[in-house]
Amino acid sequence: MKSINKILFSALLLILSFAFQSEIFAQSEGGYDLNAVMKVMLVITIVMIALVMWLTIIYSEKNDLEGALFKAPFAKLNQMLNRSVPIEKEKDIMLDHDYDGIRELDNKIPPWFQFLFWGTIIWALIYLFVFHISGTGQLQDAEYKAEVQQAAFERELLVKSGAMINEETVTLATDAAALAEGKEIFAKNCVTCHAADGGGGVGPNLTDDYWIHGGGIKNIFKTIKYGVPAKGMITWQSQLDPAKMRSVASYILTLHGTKPAAPKAPQGTLWTEPKTDSTMTAKS
Ligand code: HEC
Structure with a gap:
């Protein structure tokens, strides 16, 4: 072996042994945790590098500049799939009829075609068994129903988690649990600027009929969400x-009309709850 090839060969062995011993493929808790796609990509990359190095070695060792060694396995595969008769032997399979000079060869059906033919039949039998006999596979409409059911379930979870609540959909919470939660949030986060009784300080009075950014659950939710x-x-x-912002917004509305100890003078415009539906803008 040429000395350069010896180096290449050692490098090749090194890469392969690294690849198969490394933690990358082990599922140890402390080690890397690559996902499946990354692992596959890594394996492909390593195989490609190894192949290129291997070919380099073969080509220069055997002086195989035409690449015959490289092509041999492909030619073999080709023959396996097609089983074609070489041109020089075609006269052996020539049929004896002759249509205006057009002759016919008695070729075998190529294996790839046989494979497809029998493959589809076998596949059909498996399909029939799985979907119509054993019933382990779901047919279209059953699959559809299962997906709809799953989606409904996920939606229910989302609604419960409050993730669907936004300034367009929010409604006033009236249940004691939500209001108690709102009160707690208010005491923890808001009293420094709005006072414990909502009378105001740095921030405006939250108990009166006047709102800078509009009253009603939707506007108040929006102001809390985006702030000013x-x-x-x-x-x-x-x-x-979102669920917490709804709770605290609802709690604020329970303070309406109460008498704070040191009420800040009204700011903003007089808010009257719209009769039909609550719109986003304050009424003047
Ligand atoms: C750092 C001080 C500060 C804190 C803390 C604070 N706010 Fe405010 N808040 C303000 C100020 C200042 C304004 C007035 C904004 C303006 O003038 O546009 C305001 C306005 C508001 C408004 C709108 C009032 C209106 O008239 O339209 C609401 C509702 C509100 N705050 C709720 C809350 C809630 C709920 C919390 C706690 C989760 C909170 N704020 C915490 C300073 C604060």
């Missing part, structure tokens, strides 16, 4: 989930 950063009202959506 320029005026010192924090954007709460990164700290409170």
